[in-house]
Amino acid sequence: MKAWHFVATGEPLRPVELPDPVAGPGQVVVDVHAAGLCHTDISFMNGEVPGMPSHVPIVLGHEIAGAVAELGAGVTGFAVGDRVGIAPVLHDGPGVGRDGGYAERALAQVDELVPVPVGVDYAQAAAATDAGATAYHAVSAIGEVTSGSRVGVIGLGGLGQIGARVAVLLGGEVHVTDVRSDLEATADLLGAASFTTDADRFAGLGLDVVFDFAGIDTTRLALSAARPGGRVVQIGAGRPEATLSIVDLVVRRLELRGTLGATKEDLVAVYALLASGALDPVISTVGFDAIPDGLERLRRGEAEGRTVAVR
Structure with missing residues (x-):
């Protein structure tokens, strides 16, 4: 072969x-x-x-x-x-x-x-095995997004787009930031409540949970955007190291969780969303x-x- x-x-x-x-x-x-x-x-x-x-x-x-x-x-x-x-x-x-x-x-x-269920093509099925299931697991199991959660997404690449859409489907109010201004239309299509390229504006949102899908020294931004007692979930690892504020973490009682991969059950759930058309x-x-x-x-x-x- x-x-x-x-x-x-x-x-x-x-x-x-x-x-x-x-x-x-x-x-x-x-x-x-x-x-x-x-x-x-x-x-x-x-x-x-x-x-x-x-x-x-x-x-x-x-x-x-x-x-x-x-x-x-x-x-x-x-x-x-x-x-x-x-x-x-x-x-x-x-x-x-x-x-x-x-x-x-x-x-x-x-x-x-x-x-792979009817209605899901091979390209979708392949992307779902890791990117789809990883994003789903991060948002649903690690971030624990539920209806009414105020959610932040950093990085609207392939993984971030899936994560943002899953958070919307779970009932979250999703706010997105990315350095690419042309991704605002994509954020709208995903159902996001807001989009910005302005890190300072994003940092002031006071969110329940923030997902960092970029990992390009963006963990500090994620922590600054979370409310006191909020949670940050690190998925992206675009760079091996990051600088963050320990004072921010301690004084505002923030929780920082890392996650990698998913379960077969997560993949089954993603396939169901793809088959229904809710996730595309x-x-x-x-x-x-x-x-x-x-x-x-x-x-x-x-x-x-x-x-x-x-x-």
Whole structure:
């Protein structure tokens, strides 16, 4: 099968021919129809995440959707041809601990599979496995947004757009800030109550919970925008370190929570929102041959919404 290999830090992905994976007991082989491109992959390629991926060379790509091609011994509940997403819930998951979705086929544990409902296309299904489920988990489980919550969102990229929309759907009053003024129309479409590029204006809103989807030294801003006793949820890690006010944290009794990933149940919930049409994230698609170019556009900040490779 055709695949893209990550071979060393700082090196571009290399096109390779690899043997097709074979399903062992409790495993399935998935024909990859879509694979999401993620900033995490760029961090891996830059050597910014110690110990991850677990080895090289490896096929990156942890946001995967496709059709079941082969069942291993003991697998029940799925049949060849079923449309599935692979939930990245295991520490040795695809693109991290074993070959991932930047290939024509990928191996999955049956426990990682989530059926893709009618009305959800492969690109949406792939983006939902990590970006969608991570944003949903952050807003619903970690941020605990409920009806009437006053919510702040920093960074209206692909993840932030999903998070903002989920917060609206949960009944939150959502206020958004981003450095790009052209994203105001996007914020309106998502149902946000306000949008600003003015950090000082955002800092004075006194919000119940603030989600930092940027992580580009924006944690301090998130803390300043929360009300006394409020909560900040850190999702973005655009830079490995940030400067924040300990005085702000202590005197105003703020809570700072970090979060990474999600559960299969979160992915099921996101698929339901996609199928209903309530959630319709912006997705840019590229061909599988253009995965390196797509990652470079993502690195330069030129991607709109989430980027997904389709075949």
